């Protein structure tokens with residue numbers, strides 16, 4: 001199971017997820033937007049060693065989080081490159097080859113633009129906590145129970161602090177179901193060296 005956490009506009013939630021990764025050693029792939037760098041940059045020093053150790057991976061989710069289907073090839077390209085530049089400077093790693101389109105909205109055209117920049121893997125998901133919007137803890141936990149199962153790519157968001165009060169329950173589910181959380185690199189055999 002690969003836990004993938006996107007966006008990151010809430011400081012408390014981002015701090016919570018970073019602490020969760022550091023304390024539990026659970027592999028997580030974060031796909032942050034540079035538009036929220038005022039939130040993420042404060043945690044770069046904590047994330048860098050986890051990234052170096054291969055426990056945490058960073059994917060590209062664009063800088064601005066706009067709908068790609070409404071944008072020109074040049075705009076898409078610039079947005080992806082801008083986020084990659086920020087990720088490299090901040091986290092000391094590339095986000096290649098993984099690209100998660102904002103809202104999951106993409107087409108053959110947008111995939112080709114991303115692919116030309118080395119983002120040859122389009123990252124979708126098979127289950128979601130549904131927490132890009134604000135949920136009650138009960139609803140979020142219900143979604144987690146539904147989707148946290150072996151072999152899945154599960155999507156969550158670092159946007160609302162609801163989830164950080166459920167970390168013990170999520171950890172309980174992972175242990176109880178004997179799940180083996182991994183990064184995308186581990187799941188798909190990709191790497192920073194070869195893309």
Ligand SMILES: [Zn+2]
Pocket residue numbers: 006007061065102103
């Ligand atoms: Zn997003």
